[in-house]
Amino acid sequence: MEAALNGPPEWLERMVLFAIPPAAREGVAGDLWETYQNPGQYAVEALRTVPFVVWSQIRRNLNLPALILQSALIFLCCGGPTTLLALPVLMLREAYRPITRPSPRRAIREAILLSCGAMVLLLQIMSIHSPFPVRTGVDPFTWLSLFLAALFLSPFLCLFRAGMIMQSDRCLPLSASDLPKDTLADSYERFLRGAFCRNILEGVALSFAAVSGFFFAWNALLIGLFVLAAIYLLLDAVPRPAPACDFVSLRARYQHDLARQGQLRRFLHWLWFAPVLMVLHTRLVSGDTSPVPLDSMVLASLNFVAFAILCFLLAALNREHGGRVQEQIGLLDRMRETSPPDRALT
Amino acid sequence: MESLGQFEQIVLTAILALDDNAYGVTIHAKVEELTHPKKTARGAVYATLDRMEDKSLISSWLSEPTKERGGRSRRHYRLEKSGEKALKESARTAQRLIETITRGLGGLAWKPR
Numbered sequence: 001m002e003a004a005l006n007g008p009p010e011w012l013e014r015m016v017l018f019a020i021p022p023a024a025r026e027g028v029a030g031d032l033w034e035t036y037q038n039p040g041q042y043a044v045e046a047l048r049t050v051p052f053v054v055w056s057q058i059r060r061n062l063n064l065p066a067l068i069l070q071s072a073l074i075f076l077c078c079g080g081p082t083t084l085l086a087l088p089v090l091m092l093r094e095a096y097r098p099i100t101r102p103s104p105r106r107a108i109r110e111a112i113l114l115s116c117g118a119m120v121l122l123l124q125i126m127s128i129h130s131p132f133p134v135r136t137g138v139d140p141f142t143w144l145s146l147f148l149a150a151l152f153l154s155p156f157l158c159l160f161r162a163g164m165i166m167q168s169d170r171c172l173p174l175s176a177s178d179l180p181k182d183t184l185a186d187s188y189e190r191f192l193r194g195a196f197c198r199n200i201l202e203g204v205a206l207s208f209a210a211v212s213g214f215f216f217a218w219n220a221l222l223i224g225l226f227v228l229a230a231i232y233l234l235l236d237a238v239p240r241p242a243p244a245c246d247f248v249s250l251r252a253r254y255q256h257d258l259a260r261q262g263q264l265r266r267f268l269h270w271l272w273f274a275p276v277l278m279v280l281h282t283r284l285v286s287g288d289t290s291p292v293p294l295d296s297m298v299l300a301s302l303n304f305v306a307f308a309i310l311c312f313l314l315a316a317l318n319r320e321h322g323g324r325v326q327e328q329i330g331l332l333d334r335m336r337e338t339s340p341p342d343r344a345l346t
Numbered sequence: 347m348e349s350l351g352q353f354e355q356i357v358l359t360a361i362l363a364l365d366d367n368a369y370g371v372t373i374h375a376k377v378e379e380l381t382h383p384k385k386t387a388r389g390a391v392y393a394t395l396d397r398m399e400d401k402s403l404i405s406s407w408l409s410e411p412t413k414e415r416g417g418r419s420r421r422h423y424r425l426e427k428s429g430e431k432a433l434k435e436s437a438r439t440a441q442r443l444i445e446t447i448t449r450g451l452g453g454l455a456w457k458p459r
Contacts, residue, residue, distance in 0.1 A: 026419050027369070027421030030415035030418030033418065034415050048387050050389070056393040059396075060396055248424055252399075252426065256400075333407055
């Protein structure tokens with residue numbers, strides 16, 4: 001115990017904390033501290049432990065359908081070698097997924113950074129293709145559209161991101177740290193009902209999207225994915241009552257279902273965006289003909305901006321939603337059972 | 347029913363033996379005691395605990411932070427009903443194995459250590 005109170009040097013602990021995935025950090029770092037003897041032993045123990053923990057977190061958080069979809073999109077856009085390089089990064093990203101939502105300040109900063117980048121690109125196009133005096137570039141109407149897009153992109157993205165943050169704040173169903181079992185069971189029951197309705201609705205919407213995909217000549221693989229996802233959601237959507245068990249088991253089931261629904265949503269977000277991303281990519285590589293007379297460079301730049309904004313929106317959606325799920329799981333982790341309030345007295 | 351691997355059986359037995367005091371450090375110590383003289387990496391215990399939690403054989407929660415852990419919480423583990431059931435089934439299989447081996451190796455002359 002004496003040794004444990006003298007913890008590891010701060011710099012060493014910071015390095016170890018950085019290496020441990022956030023979801024396991026609290027328990028594993030605490031255990032390493034508790035068994036601390038000297039910096040060497042601490043470092044060796046951390047080196048022996050962390051790889052297992054990272055691998056375990058990859059296995060736990062890996063969303064295989066989403067990973068396949070992401071890899072396919074990267075493969076289509078950037079080719080095989082980039083996909084091979086991106087795969088380990090994507091897998092490690094799963095292990096080190098944050099357990100909270102991104103801070104509002106950081107979220108807005110990212111939106112501003114992206115819009116600034118897009119603005120620079122748009123302004124560059126405008127300066128090269130200025131219609132005053134008229135050169136072989138864009139017409140004044142398109143030039144004005146680009147100007148307005150550059151002007152309003154930043155406020156639009158910031159507002160959108162702020163809206164997402166506010167929506168997530170409203171959606172957190174658990175706020176108290178300690179609950180009686182009945183309240184937890186009610187909350188779990190509400191969550192199950194919500195998940196059931198959402199899965200039914202999304203299953204039907206995916207079926208409609210798959211049918212309309214035939215008319216819009218979507219990729220057959222994509223239509224197949226939509227059909228499979230719709231069938232899965234409709235088969236999976238069976239109304240289940242909250243099981244009758246003690247507080248700890250109920251909490252574990254709640255956490256399990258929260259994580260499962262979170263994984264499902266993450267895949268579905270990617271699936272919904274996939275057709276648009278594929279269309280944009282096709283236009284990027286083929287320089288598709290446009291009703292507006294633009295040269296291929298301008299069109300490619302515009303498509304690139306649209307692609308980047310779409311990826312940003314998708315990532316923001318997933319991080320906000322995933323962070324909310326992780327926050328709820330963390331909240332449940334620390335929850336204690338309290339005795340129910342005496343109704344006769346209230 | 348979920349069939350358990352040997353290491354999973356050991357970790358579940360450790361949790362069962364430790365009762366309310368089952369968390370990373372104590373589980374690892376108990377596992378080393380059960381597998382003596384073989385050494386076990388603590389990381390392997392964490393990975394197994396995660397896997398069994400995903401299979402709903404055990405459940406976990408965080409305790410209050412303590413000073414001797416640098417202000418960090420312990421992640422406590424507990425057997426779930428399905429875990430108890432799987433462990434009982436494994437014990438029955440082990441019992442049958444011991445009986446068969448004892449018979450095969452000359453009755454009472456051989457005993458498991």
